[in-house]
Amino acid sequence: MAEAQNDLKYLPLNDLHVELGGKMVPFAGYSMPVQYPMGVMKEHLHCRAQAGLFDVSHMGQVILRGCAYAELAEALEGIIPQDVVGLAEGRQRYGFFTEAEGGILDDLMFANRGDHIFMVVNAACKAEDLAHMRAMLPGIEVVEITDRALLALQGPQAEAVLAALMPATADMNFMDVAVMDWDGAELWISRSGYTGEDGFEISVPVAVAEAFARALLADARVAPIGLGARDSLRLEGGLCLYGHDIDTSTTPVEAGLAWAIQKVRRSGGAREGGFPGAVHILEQMTNGAPRKRVGLRPEGRAPMREGVELFASAEGGELIGHITSGGFGPTVEAPLAMGYVPAEMAAPGTVVYGELRGKRVAVTVTKLPFTPANFKR
Amino acid sequence: MKYTEDHEWLSLDGDIVTVGITEHAATALGDVVFVELPEVGTMVSKGDEVAVIESVKAASDISAPLDGEIVEVNEAIVDAPSKVNEDPLGEAWFIKIKIDDVGAVNDYMDEDAYNDHIG
Structure with missing residues (x-):
């Protein structure tokens, strides 16, 4: 344990988290605030009602560059099933790296920034993602950005709060990206997030990250939010957590992420296939x-967490699947979960059973998200 | 009041012991969202799992601190689990056990010893 402690990396804003009373825990190799004195439940509700500030600097920020966007895009399309070529400048998309069997290596956000592609990948996968891209994208510079923090400002008041510092952010739509100046520093902003709420993710130079975070926190509408509420917010939002809801054993079609594979990459599309696992994935899409x-x-009221076994009937019968993430939804005020079930049991309203402390409890298949998305379209 | 190493508190009145969780435990658990209590009339032995607490973070068990019979349970915390965070030492008691051996209560820590234990 002592060794593991010593290997922990600290976020650029570590001192601020400690000052704010953050309870620091190890996560993906980083010491991260799991909650602040407000507590997970109130932090969650605050983010849905006003605005929450999240430090997600553990995530990987990566730039692809070294040739024209069209060439970068064409190369990236060789390892992800998204339409990168057709992405307009100043726009961002959700995507995933696939492997030969159709499984998911990681999920990510990528943006067309004119002369380069900017992407954000999961902390736990970033070393593998970087190695994967360097191996699979010869001739393209794959640059890990390590001198920037990444903050997320989420919630219905996020726009008003950020616009008070940078008015032009109010004009951005969901999945727009922009570069803006704040106090002489260059911020990379996207209108996106991981809560199901409207909001922004902001890449900020480490040198000004604390000042910028303090400027946001100075607004009474903003509360710092830890990993605990980040998880319950994304769960209510029906958003996948890599390593839990999706991994190399799940395909995008099984995961309900086929919407993120644009028509042009599907069977019959102009740039059909051409990504790892395309045969399996396109077959499943058909x-x-x-x-x-x-x-x-x-x-x-009992939460069912990751690993809970699912059955078709209240007694006996075969295992049909597992819960991949679950807990209590503070906004829904009830336990909720996500998991995998056979296709014939996947229709909303279908009742299956989860085994909790030796007892089978009825579980109803429910449309995702659990809470309506409040994106600015 | 007496305390167990598992952060339960015990309050004895005659041969009835009331059991709850300590402030320290409630804080460590975080927001409690679910409580499951045993049936009244259940005979329990020391160490038996008698109740389940789930917080936003994790599930944990409450075990019977002594041998006896469950004579009352606090349904109010089943209906409103957040009471466990609000008043763990008072309103949010869990169970009352009619115990066989009243003297066994004295095997547990007093407040000073418990404070050392969590300190």
């Missing part, structure tokens, strides 16, 4: 996948 990720609402 014929359906044997299992599906679904939203699940357990009966009663």
Whole structure:
């Protein structure tokens, strides 16, 4: 344990988290605030009602450059099933790296920034992602950005709060990206997030990150939010957590992420296939996948967490799947979960059973997200 | 009041012991969202799992601190689990056990010893 402690990396804003009373825990190799004195429940509700500030600097920020956007895009399309070529400058998309069997290596956001591609990848996967891109994208510079913090400002008041510092951010739409000046520093801003709320993710030079975070926190509408509420917010938002809801054993079709594969990359599209696992993934898009990720609402109040076994009947019968993430939804005021069930049991309203402390509890398949998305379209 | 190493508190009145969780435990658990209590009339032995607490973070068990019979449970915390965070030492008691051996309560820590234990 002592060794693991010594290997922990600290976020650029570590001192600020400690000052704010953050309870620091190890996560993906970093010491991260899991909650502040407000507590997970109130932080969650505050973010849905006003605005929350998240430090997500553990995530990987990567730039692809070294040739024209069209060439960068064409190369990237060789390892992700998204339409990168057709992405307009100043726009961002959700995507994922796939592997030969159709599984997901990581999920990511990527943006057309004119002369380069900017992407954000998961902390736990970033070393593998960088190695993967360097191996698979010869001739392209894959640059890990290590001199910037990444902050997320999320919630219905996020626009008003950020616009008070930078008025032009109010004009951005969901999945727009922009470069803006704040106090002489260059901020890379996207209108996106991981809560199901409107909001922004802001890449800020480490040198001014604390000043910028303090400027946001000075607004009474903003509260700092830890990893605990980040998880319950994204769960209510029906958003996948890599390593839990999706991994190399799940395909995008099983995971319900086929929407993120644009027409041009699908069967019959102008740039059909051409990414790892395309044969399997496109076959599943045509014929359906044997299992599906679904939203699940357990009966009663007991949360069902990751690993809970699912069955088709209240007694006996075979295991049909597992819960991949679950907990209590503070906005929904009930336990909720996501997991995989056979395709024939994936229709909303279907009742399956989760085994909790030896007892089978009814679980209803529910449409995702659990809470309506409040994006600015 | 007496305290267990598992952060339960015990309050004895005659041969009835009331059991709850300490302030320290409630804070460490975080927001409590679910409580499951045993049926009244259940005979329990020391160490048996008698209740389940789930917070936003994790699930944990409450074990019977002594041998006896469950004579009352606090349904109010089943209906409103957040009471466990608001008043763990008072309103949010969990169970009352009619115990066989009243003297066994004295095996547990007093407040000073418990404060050392969590300090």
